[in-house]
Amino acid sequence: MTMPFYVSPEQVMQDKAEYARKGIARGKSSVTLQYDAGVLLMAENPSSLSKIGEIYDRIAFAGVGKFSEFDQLRKLGVRYADTRGYAYSRDDVRAKGLANAYSQAMGEVFTREMKPLEVEVIVAEVGDDTLAGHEHSAIYRVQFDGSISDHEGFCVIGGAAEELGSLLRAEYRDGLPLRDALLLGYRALQRAADREPNVTAENLEVCLLERHRVGRKFRRLDTDTLRGHLGT
Amino acid sequence: MPISFGGRYQGSSFNELLAVDHTQLVPDWRQLCDGRLDLERVPHGTTVLAFKYADGVIVAGDRLATEGHRVASRDLEKVLATDDYSLVAIAGAAGPALEMARLMRIELEHYEKIEGERLELDGKANRLSQMVRANLPAAMQGLVVVPLFAGYDLRRRQGRLWKFDVTGGRYEETEYEATGSGGLYARESLKKSYDASASREQGLRAAVQALSDAADEDRATGGIDVERGIYPVVNFCSEAGIERAGDDEMERIYREILATRRRIPARVAPR
Numbered sequence: 029m030t031m032p033f034y035v036s037p038e039q040v041m042q043d044k045a046e047y048a049r050k051g052i053a054r055g056k057s058s059v060t061l062q063y064d065a066g067v068l069l070m071a072e073n074p075s076s077l078s079k080i081g082e083i084y085d086r087i088a089f090a091g092v093g094k095f096s097e098f099d100q101l102r103k104l105g106v107r108y109a110d111t112r113g114y115a116y117s118r119d120d121v122r123a124k125g126l127a128n129a130y131s132q133a134m135g136e137v138f139t140r141e142m143k144p145l146e147v148e149v150i151v152a153e154v155g156d157d158t159l160a161g162h163e164h165s166a167i168y169r170v171q172f173d174g175s176i177s178d179h180e181g182f183c184v185i186g187g188a189a190e191e192l193g194s195l196l197r198a199e200y201r202d203g204l205p206l207r208d209a210l211l212l213g214y215r216a217l218q219r220a221a222d223r224e225p226n227v228t229a230e231n232l233e234v235c236l237l238e239r240h241r242v243g244r245k246f247r248r249l250d251t252d253t254l255r256g257h258l259g260t
Numbered sequence: 261m262p263i264s265f266g267g268r269y270q271g272s273s274f275n276e277l278l279a280v281d282h283t284q285l286v287p288d289w290r291q292l293c294d295g296r297l298d299l300e301r302v303p304h305g306t307t308v309l310a311f312k313y314a315d316g317v318i319v320a321g322d323r324l325a326t327e328g329h330r331v332a333s334r335d336l337e338k339v340l341a342t343d344d345y346s347l348v349a350i351a352g353a354a355g356p357a358l359e360m361a362r363l364m365r366i367e368l369e370h371y372e373k374i375e376g377e378r379l380e381l382d383g384k385a386n387r388l389s390q391m392v393r394a395n396l397p398a399a400m401q402g403l404v405v406v407p408l409f410a411g412y413d414l415r416r417r418q419g420r421l422w423k424f425d426v427t428g429g430r431y432e433e434t435e436y437e438a439t440g441s442g443g444l445y446a447r448e449s450l451k452k453s454y455d456a457s458a459s460r461e462q463g464l465r466a467a468v469q470a471l472s473d474a475a476d477e478d479r480a481t482g483g484i485d486v487e488r489g490i491y492p493v494v495n496f497c498s499e500a501g502i503e504r505a506g507d508d509e510m511e512r513i514y515r516e517i518l519a520t521r522r523r524i525p526a527r528v529a530p531r
Contacts, residue, residue, distance in 0.1 A: 081376070107374075110274055111278070113366075114285060114363075115285055145263070
């Protein structure tokens with residue numbers, strides 16, 4: 029009879045975390061910033077498969093890492109939000125609840141499954157001035173092991189998150205107009221692609237949650253609009 | 261890799277999602293229909309209509325809901341946008357009909373978000389017919405929901421409209437259609453005023469005229485309530501999206517129609 033090797037739980041967790049980090053580091057980064065009239069989500073993405081998506085009236089999603097995995101998470105988010113909004117009211121669908129649900133589900137996979145998820149996600153919510161108590165925007169980041177954090181102003185996920193985070197910490201200001209926020213995010217993603225800096229309007233995916241829009245506040249910027257803003 | 265929030269459903273339909281993972285949320289009117297339900301106490305919507313005009317399609321409805329011979333609501337909205345380019349107009353039992361319209365709206369939004377693309381107008385109409393069919397058991401008991409569906413087809417660049425029957429039968433109409441208790445009169449009115457190349461203004465006039473005619477003949481259809489400032493809903497759906505006629509223009513058109521119809525009553529000589 030063969031005896032299985034003993035591996036300490038710590039070692040197992042460490043190995044899984046390392047595996048997940050490596051997977052995420054291979055991919056590109058994604059930046060989420062608050063600007064004066066909403067929240068801006070940007071990702072370097074040359075393909076037509078989206079990394080950023082609409083979840084609900086005021087909530088958007090961004091994922092990095094393995095597409096099939098974060099896209100599953102995005103769809104789960106849409107199902108969660110639509111069901112909640114149908115059962116209660118549209119204003120009851122909040123980013124915090126969704127980020128918590130992601131945290132639970134991703135943590136569960138991390139502890140139970142052999143292979144951890146190789147993804148990180150952002151759940152962003154834009155404030156609405158017409159709803160007392162809901163005026164503030166929020167950005168939540170959920171990592172591969174289910175750890176969750178909230179971020180004031182901006183958040184970066186993906187391979188070069190640390191490095192871009194320090195760039196944004198130095199240059200981010202509250203209340204940036206859209207154009208400035210776009211340029212800042214663009215410069216950050218350009219820096220992430222340092223080895224081959226060829227980020228152009230064509231291979232950027234940019235979405236907005238616009239505070240003053242009525243109803244569904246999510247909007248995807250097309251390449252021409254984006255080019256106009258970036259002046260390229 | 262199984263990632264889930266506890267549900268099993270993987271597709272892109274909200275109705276199916278409810279049926280698979282949230283059965284407690286599926287509206288089920290059957291249990292209400294055990295024969296003890298007094299249909300006279302259920303609010304019913306009355307007249308709605310849709311017809312094509314030069315830029316697309318116009319969808320309109322009066323605002324009254326009735327419970328038997330009583331007024332249930334004077335300002336019910338029976339024409340509802342299901343997305344930026346389509347509308348549903350409902351007649352019949354108001355509760356199930358409004359819920360169906362709400363579900364239809366969520367269904368289209370859900371599909372768009374999951375798939376990253378909108379359904380084609382044909383696909384939307386087909387989806388609605390399936391929802392009407394699902395309501396058949398309730399319809400058999402009297403809770404009939406008969407919507408009209410209309411929208412602007414961005415691929416074919418034209419307005420289109422459909423009517424449905426209780427079995428989910430779906431019929432595309434080429435010109436105009438009206439349904440509800442005053443539907444017959446509205447249809448007769450539209451038959452005479454219909455013009456495929458009508459301008460926005462002419463279309464609005466035809467819609468107000470048809471609704472006035474229906475209100476004139478059918479006691480359950482609400483006319484134009486100038487006293488309370490309650491006007492019918494008239495929506496224009498074109499390539500530019502959906503636009504609702506303002507109360508000012510409704511009142512202006514209504515007064516113009518009144519002026520053309522006013523007669524000096526013939527006096528009968530006293531004996």
